[in-house]
Amino acid sequence: MALLFTDSGSTKVTFGTAVASLTAPYTMWAWICCNDATPTNNDGIMGKFGATNFREFTVRTTGQFDMGVDMTTTNATARSANSAGNLLLADTWQFVACSLSSSYVPRLYLGSLTANVAELSYVTQTTGVGTPDSDSGVTFTVGGRDSATRGFPGKIACFGAVLSELSVGQLRQIQFSPLKNPFTHVILGELHGTGTQPDLSGNGNNGTVTGATATGHVPLRPMFGFGDGWRGNYTAPVSGVVSPRTYPLGMNRGINRSIARRMV
Amino acid sequence: MATHRIPILGYATKPDTSGKAWFEPYSILATNDVADRTILRIDENANNNTAMSTKAGVYGAFEVPQNFVGSAAIVIVWTSTKTTGDAVFDFDYRGVGGNDSESLDQATWQESVTVTDTAPGATDRRLETSVNLTSSNLAAGDTVPFFFGCDGVDAADTLAGARLVHGLYFQYADA
Numbered sequence: 001m002a003l004l005f006t007d008s009g010s011t012k013v014t015f016g017t018a019v020a021s022l023t024a025p026y027t028m029w030a031w032i033c034c035n036d037a038t039p040t041n042n043d044g045i046m047g048k049f050g051a052t053n054f055r056e057f058t059v060r061t062t063g064q065f066d067m068g069v070d071m072t073t074t075n076a077t078a079r080s081a082n083s084a085g086n087l088l089l090a091d092t093w094q095f096v097a098c099s100l101s102s103s104y105v106p107r108l109y110l111g112s113l114t115a116n117v118a119e120l121s122y123v124t125q126t127t128g129v130g131t132p133d134s135d136s137g138v139t140f141t142v143g144g145r146d147s148a149t150r151g152f153p154g155k156i157a158c159f160g161a162v163l164s165e166l167s168v169g170q171l172r173q174i175q176f177s178p179l180k181n182p183f184t185h186v187i188l189g190e191l192h193g194t195g196t197q198p199d200l201s202g203n204g205n206n207g208t209v210t211g212a213t214a215t216g217h218v219p220l221r222p223m224f225g226f227g228d229g230w231r232g233n234y235t236a237p238v239s240g241v242v243s244p245r246t247y248p249l250g251m252n253r254g255i256n257r258s259i260a261r262r263m264v
Numbered sequence: 265m266a267t268h269r270i271p272i273l274g275y276a277t278k279p280d281t282s283g284k285a286w287f288e289p290y291s292i293l294a295t296n297d298v299a300d301r302t303i304l305r306i307d308e309n310a311n312n313n314t315a316m317s318t319k320a321g322v323y324g325a326f327e328v329p330q331n332f333v334g335s336a337a338i339v340i341v342w343t344s345t346k347t348t349g350d351a352v353f354d355f356d357y358r359g360v361g362g363n364d365s366e367s368l369d370q371a372t373w374q375e376s377v378t379v380t381d382t383a384p385g386a387t388d389r390r391l392e393t394s395v396n397l398t399s400s401n402l403a404a405g406d407t408v409p410f411f412f413g414c415d416g417v418d419a420a421d422t423l424a425g426a427r428l429v430h431g432l433y434f435q436y437a438d439a
Contacts, residue, residue: 116310169283176288
């Protein structure tokens, strides 16, 4: 499932202030589906939205993607170029990610159900100067911004944050198996229903839904499509003759007991 | 005696962290897209034009079936859109058995095997290759953790493009 948020509404899921601080380097990612590619306001995808200690990942009214990190001297900021390949699409599931390197270089990434994730081109890419202002005490929010009516303009299915700068290849490893990826997360979630949203990272920072409604999700399941034959279930042999079998007494149904039969 | 095959990319499958082995819809590189299922892609990058430079793949685990007797092997079903070059597949594993006798947290692989296969004669043709395992390493009911991938460090690995794995099987013989 996924949750449907409202453009510029007070919709969001809050995961509390105990979610680990997003110190550099870090990466945030999500599967999103906008119902309006040019929203009314610059709305939140996910992050920590403190006024002076933010780690923001947002969409803009122009359909661009933004990330911003509050720093003591110059904020790290990145905004995608205003071109077709760098923008939100309406009614289209998109895989989005942002990262901040250990040297405070911000990056943005975009993929889809038919294209592997790739780094976006930028109209703004400003390396942060100084050090990130502490974001401890700021709640982690998905689908909106904690203190403003900036609900995401559409659906979000799943999301996560990792305290490393994931490469584009590592983001590919998340893209089509987001809940079975190999990276340790500080927060990881699949949004479903309107009750408590479990934190699948194991850190126990479950989320509370405000205003969002349950909706259908991007078709990413099953995560691996090769079946459960690893359990050793019996399958028909590919060659050779099956060994003789005896029927237990309880199954003979009037046939001679313990008859050994050869099956062809 | 009969020969059996069981698929082994089950729930325990997990890519390594190289960024070079991932699951994706077959439609990303396929043309006709009639059956858009999930496949395992092992590729140096997403450009489908570069040979592997390192070893990359997935970890997993399976259980040896109760009717296992011998002739253990790994069977790989794969393809590529490239029609030249060779791919080197590695399979590392350890059989862990018993009840309260062997640790599942092992420090080394029991055996590492390699097989080299050539790119298809035409794009997307089904390829099947296999490599034998030492059957005495395994017993019915064993849990077998493994790593499966492509080894770009091996000079024989020359395929400049994606290896699309459509199936990975444990093959064995019963009594």
